[in-house]
Amino acid sequence: MWERGRPPRKPRPSPIIVPPPPPSPPPRLNLLLPRSLLALAARAMPSRRPSPVLLLLLALALALLFLLLSPSSPSASRLSRSLASGSASASSSPASPAAPPAPVKIYMHDLPPKFTYGVVRSYTAARAPSGSADAAAVLPDEQLRYPGHQHSAEWWLFKDLLRRGPRDRPVARVDDPRDADLFYVPFFSSLSLVVNPIRPPVAANASWVAAAYSDEAMQEELLEWLERQPYWRRHGGRDHVFICQDPNALYRVIDRISNAILLVSDFGRLRSDQASLVKDVILPYSHRINSFKGDVGVDGRPSLLFFMGNRYRKEGGKVRDALFQILENEEDVTIKHGAQSRESRRAATRGMHSSKFCLHPAGDTPSACRLFDALVSLCVPVIVSDYIELPFEDVIDYSSISIFVGTSKAVQPGYLTSMLRRVNSERILEYQREIKKVKRFFEYEDPNGPVNEIWRQALEVKWRPGFKPQGKARQRAKPGAQWPSWRRWGLAVAPAAPAVEEKRRVEAS
Template sequence: MFGKVVISFIVALLLLIPCSILVATLDVRSYYHRSLATLNSPVVVAPAPCSTHLLPLRVYMYDLPRRFNVAMLHRRNTTDAPVTVEDFPVWPNNSGLKKQHSVEYWMMGSLLYGGDESSEAIRVLDPELADVFFVPFFSSLSFNTHGHHMTDSATKIDRQLQIDLMGILRKSKYWQRSGGRDHVFPMTHPNAFRFLRDQVNESIHVVVDFGRYPKGMSNLEKDVVSPYVHVVDSFTDDEPPDPYESRSTLLFFRGKTFRKDDGIIRAKLAKILAGYDDVHYERSVATGENIKLSSEGMRSSKFCLHPAGDTPSSCRLFDAIVSHCVPVIVSDKIELPFENEIDYSQFSVFFSFKEALEPDYMINQLRRFPKQKWTVMWRQLKNISHHYEFQYPPEAEDAVNMLWRQVKHKLPRIKRSVHRSRRLKIPDWWKKRLF
């Protein structure tokens, strides 16, 4: 009996010695909590094999004939060769409200430009290296140019462009490989691509009014919410000694007051806000002169009203941001761009439809709004307004780079969807389960 105890003790001792050596060599705590010395050391840790957060998004852009994009800017240009960085046209100054839907133009320009160290996306010429595929079809400009009245003969051109485009894409092995799931389509006009939307439901859409699109098409897991391109000039010299007192108007609105759907609130607000000396609520249409007057009004107002139009969002919100006028957003279902990075409550005030339509309620809230809190919001507007600038060439953290970063955030979901589509015999089988 004593011999068995001795043998057991020796075996245990033999097992304990190497374990002790291992524990002494490896500090388990340091595995989970790096010491200050480790954090300050010049050790470079390589990213994981599947990590892409440190790398720009690799984008393959289809070389489409110009009739699908820039030829719509200059109708006399009949060349059908794909546009290059050398002949990429300047966005025309006389484009009017078409500019607010021009996101597709700026995204294309960012890829043609080639990028630099601040770029969130770079163009790759080999599609085998691409993370996503950009389709440079100006679907919003096509609607505004060819199908704006939705009944005239020009609408046929918009429809035919969509048919021709899908004919090109269906022949692409990269479209076939993913079913279009890794293809990016800018569609910032609510009627963009309206004839063949069902054929691109699985693709990544860059939209401004998420709630306007059919439920089967819109999906925040894959789609990206974009700002409108602002039409007023940015306020670049906004440095008064007392910004609050320098803005004499409490609340400003200038725009169309008769809209459909949720936009009917504008006509109701016109009645509720009538008679206040410090409120400017004016019916107006978008002309060059009226846009200039709107800019002046926003720059001289503390708050800028943003009620729903035909859609939950409108260009007015982003005009207010670049004018450093604190937005007053009246909407029950608006989706806002870059919200995973930007907290709108830091520079905006929100009211529900019910609150806004209660007589005196909204105005009393704004009149009691603390000056110090408003000033903090005004400064925050100045700090974040560059995120809403569309420009060519693109600059670090501007709207285009922010949009590409949003697409990059969708990449894991896109890859999962593509990989699953290749092996599933019954697509989306879980939706057909009976509970």
């Protein structure tokens, strides 16, 4: 309705709705370039000249920004760390899992069979009954059995590489030597050393058996073969790996392979210019008794301390006779003289599986397989060996799985047993739990056992930038230690002064 006397109003036209333009993306700021801030400010200002106050405020803001982003500024450092941790968190999120580490690539030299399976054949033939030695000569490779031996790591490494391919992880065997990180020489050096038995072979009529076997000749022939290989000559063998676990293995040619990475049990019979922790890897012995399959506990272990082995040894092993005299009449302690035999291993299995602690004194060299027999038995090792080096000390804290006792204290009457009796049951259980966590490192039959760790350590040695003379677990000086210089890294370690030597002796005792 409209009012009388007034013309009606025309209806308003509907407004035309024009959709707004899409928002332009915000300008990208380069916080390190002040020109971008000035350009943004210029676009935001009206066309008239800006006031001096506004320009002053803008200059102050820029100065503050530069102060915060200065490389020496703590705030900038925190910002960088925050961004880095954010990136690391994003890369490690389930949506983007981290790539697995590259495998250790091993090229295994294709040695003539006499250096591998041939050694096993000769060993078997030397101990075969009369008339059966020739049968061992024609036995297929897959039917050959490496003899039970504390130095059988050479067999486990060889068989493990035979089954691996170029795509395996964490260790891969490559067919092209140009792809290799390391070159393995699979000579059975420890078995070769004992092919000839102490007693004359019963099958000496066979033309090829142990009576004609010469370990020294085999070592010489091996080096002659290697020195014809281009990859050996390329770096003088520095990227090659030999296993010589027996203390006397490869003794004839050890000076000619001292540049290579040696896999050894210890350095007891090696000079410092032949082997050292700079360039070599300590291996665990193969345990000779059955692993304990039960759980942790002390109820089934009535014996306090157990030892079974040769009482009379040379050099550092003389401590054994002293320990026998002190311990053989102690209550709940079993200490027996025993030689290697099947029955001795059965008795040792029973003794270790029923004891809380197992004694590991030094032998002819600082280490022996008895330590690893104890570990797979969940029997806490008591190590009386001042110069021992242990395998994989960068990943295993041996102070959590064993007890170290200095020789000078261990031979004091009553010291060892009184110390062990003060260890309560809960502490023994803690030792056993820790042993179970690392037990696989001492069982060569475990697919994730020591073989993978050996190759990881060998590769680490190859790229090691400097010398680390002591293990992680036992930061103690070695009396009289002359740490070697090794030309591969150009290291030079001066002999210790007499005063330093005396200080080391006091600390070690």
